[in-house]
Amino acid sequence: MTSLVLTLTETLRYKGALGQWSWVLHRITGLGVVLFLTLHVVDTSWAVFYPALYVEAIATYQTPLFTIGEFGLVACVVYHALNGLRIAIIDFKPVWWKYQQRAAVYVLGGTAIILVPVFILMFNHVLHFYGDPESQYLGLAEVINAQLPFVAGFAVAIIAALLLSAVYGLVAGAPAAPAKGVKHTPHGSQIERFWWSFMRASGILIVPLVFGHLAMMHIVQGVFDITLAGGAVVGTTTANVTGTSVEFVANRWGFLVAGVAIWRVYDFALLAMVVIHGFNGLRLVLTDYTTFNPFLKRASVYLCLIAAVTLLVLGGLALLSTIDSGAIEMAQHAAEALHQ
Ligand code: HEM
Ligand code: HEM
Numbered sequence: 001m002t003s004l005v006l007t008l009t010e011t012l013r014y015k016g017a018l019g020q021w022s023w024v025l026h027r028i029t030g031l032g033v034v035l036f037l038t039l040h041v042v043d044t045s046w047a048v049f050y051p052a053l054y055v056e057a058i059a060t061y062q063t064p065l066f067t068i069g070e071f072g073l074v075a076c077v078v079y080h081a082l083n084g085l086r087i088a089i090i091d092f093k094p095v096w097w098k099y100q101q102r103a104a105v106y107v108l109g110g111t112a113i114i115l116v117p118v119f120i121l122m123f124n125h126v127l128h129f130y131g132d133p134e135s136q137y138l139g140l141a142e143v144i145n146a147q148l149p150f151v152a153g154f155a156v157a158i159i160a161a162l163l164l165s166a167v168y169g170l171v172a173g174a175p176a177a178p179a180k181g182v183k184h185t186p187h188g189s190q191i192e193r194f195w196w197s198f199m200r201a202s203g204i205l206i207v208p209l210v211f212g213h214l215a216m217m218h219i220v221q222g223v224f225d226i227t228l229a230g231g232a233v234v235g236t237t238t239a240n241v242t243g244t245s246v247e248f249v250a251n252r253w254g255f256l257v258a259g260v261a262i263w264r265v266y267d268f269a270l271l272a273m274v275v276i277h278g279f280n281g282l283r284l285v286l287t288d289y290t291t292f293n294p295f296l297k298r299a300s301v302y303l304c305l306i307a308a309v310t311l312l313v314l315g316g317l318a319l320l321s322t323i324d325s326g327a328i329e330m331a332q333h334a335a336e337a338l339h340q
Contacts, residue, residue, distance in 0.1 A: 018104045026083045027285060029076035034278040036073050039150055041271065041311045045318035047249040051327040052334035058245035059338055060146050061223050063137045067126055071119065074218060078114050081207050082107045088200040118219065125222025135224075136339045157310075161303035165295055195280055202277040209270045227335070235263060246331035250323035264319050271315045279308035 043057035060066055086103045090096050096103075129135050138146075217223065221234045229243025236255040240248050252263045286300035 018101055022083055022086075022104045022107065026080060026087070029080040029083075030278070030281050031285065032076045033073065033080060033274075034282050036069075037274055037278055038307065038311065039147075041275070041315040042150070042153075044249070045314045047246050048318045048321045048323055048327070051246045051323075051330040054246055054249075055244060055331050055334040055338060056146055058223075058226055059138050059335075060143050062129070062227070063140075063143050064130075065140060065143055067223075070218070070223060071122065074118060074122070074214060075111070075115055077210060077214060078118075079107070079111045081203075081210070082110045082114075084200075084203040085207065088203055091200060121219050122222065125218075125224055129222070129224040138338070157303060157306050158299075160306055161299045164302045165299035168298060169295055195284075199277060199280065202273050206270075206273050206277060209266070209273060212266075213270060242328055242332050244328060244331035244335055246323060247328045250328060253319070253323065268316070268319055271312065271319070275308050275311050275315070279304045279311075282307075 043054065046054040046057060061070070083104075086100075086107050090100055090103065216234045217226075221232075225231055225234075226240075226245050226248045227243050228240060231240050231243070232238075233240050233248055233251040233255075236251050238251040238255065240251060253261060253267075255261065255263060283301055283304040286304065287297050290296040290300050
């Protein structure tokens with residue numbers, strides 16, 4: 001806590017100019033996307049395991065609160081991606097460090113250049129939906145209620161991480177001081193070197209994957225088109241006959257090109273990359289603020305591990321499963337009940 005307060009006050013006080021604020025923005029945008037990703041992977045798995053809940057989840061995406069959040073999410077992804085590329089390129093060529101202030105300005109300019117047309121296209125979808133008197137959307141109270149299970153899930157994960165850390169502390173005891181004259185092997189720093197490279201390499205691979213995904217879900221089609229009866233399903237030659245979000249996902253995951261379910265393979269790569277990159281990023285942030293307390297530092301690492309493994313298993317199992325006609329029928333009933 002002391003460490004976090006110190007960071008906040010020093011960030012405001014320190015006159016590190018643009019580089020300092022780029023670091024803060026990179027951190028905030030990364031954390032924002034991790035939060036969304038957690039909800040999103042759990043939500044998506046419901047298309048397979050709990051179709052009625054998936055209908056409710058997509059209905060919450062189609063409300064004014066989430067529409068505002070969607071613009072924020074896209075802005076976070078675009079800024080974080082461009083700034084991440086700047087970091088990766090400059091770290092790869094340290095002689096370019098002298099250009100880093102200028103590069104930070106280019107990142108802000110590039111973000112604006114990408115966001116203006118993207119926001120205009122997204123706004124078109126939004127106007128189309130909210131301008132139609134037939135459109136129905138959930139009230140704020142229903143949207144907030146739908147998020148409560150996530151709050152409970154976060155609490156359980158935090159308690160589990162604290163308990164694991166306490167058990168480890170009891171079993172392992174206090175770390176022994178290195179004996180005099182014995183050289184300390186920097187084993188930890190070797191692992192950290194691996195993660196340092198991984199963050200840069202995975203960041204570069206994520207750019208086409210996440211931008212492709214967002215282009216399909218925000219530009220080619222909007223979030224509102226996921227439930228368009230008879231509407232086309234982006235990236236396939238099929239139509240969403242029932243107009244349920246579950247059929248939308250079933251059609252995408254069932255679409256074969258030369259016998260390969262291309263969107264399942266794509267989503268696997270996306271899932272693996274963003275979860276490992278995002279939660280290792282969260283670990284870096286949390287351990288930064290808990291270095292003063294080994295118990296909390298360990299719990300931070302466990303928390304990220306628990307969350308990443310849960311999302312990889314849940315998202316992976318969903319991608320390996322079939323969404324049958326029974327699930328689509330359940331989704332139809334749930335959609336009717338939701339808007340009664
Ligand atoms: C779109 C392409 C992306 C690129 C090019 C990218 C690049 C990077 C790089 C290079 C770092 C390391 C920064 C450093 O060590 O100072 C980083 C950190 C981070 N990234 Fe990404 N990233 C991308 C996507 C994502 C996504 C989708 C998420 C969330 C799921 C995410 C979450 C984070 C977090 C939380 C950090 C830690 C920030 C910190 O230590 O302050 N990133 N990213
Ligand atoms: C509001 C914005 C978004 C919408 C509407 C959306 C929509 C969807 C949909 C409909 C699916 C189901 C599978 C498919 O059709 O391919 C999906 C899966 C997925 N999305 Fe997104 N997406 C959004 C943003 C993002 C972002 C920003 C990320 C990454 C940080 C992301 C990562 C994923 C992953 C990893 C999967 C696979 C999940 C699983 O295996 O269960 N999505 N998304």
